[in-house]
Amino acid sequence: MPLGLAPADNRSFASLVAEARSRLPRLARGWTDYNAHDPGITLIELFAELTEIDLYRLSRVTQAERRAFARWFGVEAEGPTVAETVVAFEPRASSTAPIALDGDREITGETGAVLFLNDRAGHGTNRGGYRAIRE
DSSP: OOOOOOOSOOOOHHHHHHHHHHHHHHHOTTOOOOSTTSHHHHHHHHHHHHHHHHHHHHHTOOHHHHHHHHHHTTOOOOOOOOOOOOOOOOOSSOOOSOEEEOSSEEEEOTTSOEEEEEOSOEEEEEETTEEEEEO
16 A cells, blocks of 8 residues: 655645735835735735635645656656666775676665665676776
């Protein structure tokens, strides 16, 4: 079961109105009446209410609906793909002997978590501090 995502925008009506009112002195210097009876404040409250409704509706869109919207524009989700990367190994002793790497090995990090799984065998060299892995 996938984890539910937090809403992308959790602003409320009060925070939207407060944000708009805080911008008034900078954007409209002649505006001096910030009380609820002012028609401009009434419009700010109206737009804050409409914005809050839109934010609520947007947070209710499911993953299935997002995929359907993407299909309208010709975007199809692809399945998982293989990632390729170069992995550098440090030998435990300073030797120039090749490093053999068998296929189907898990490469773990310092914490023990599996970072990669190689699918084919290869070998590497250690020459002058430069490490390279080749098939």
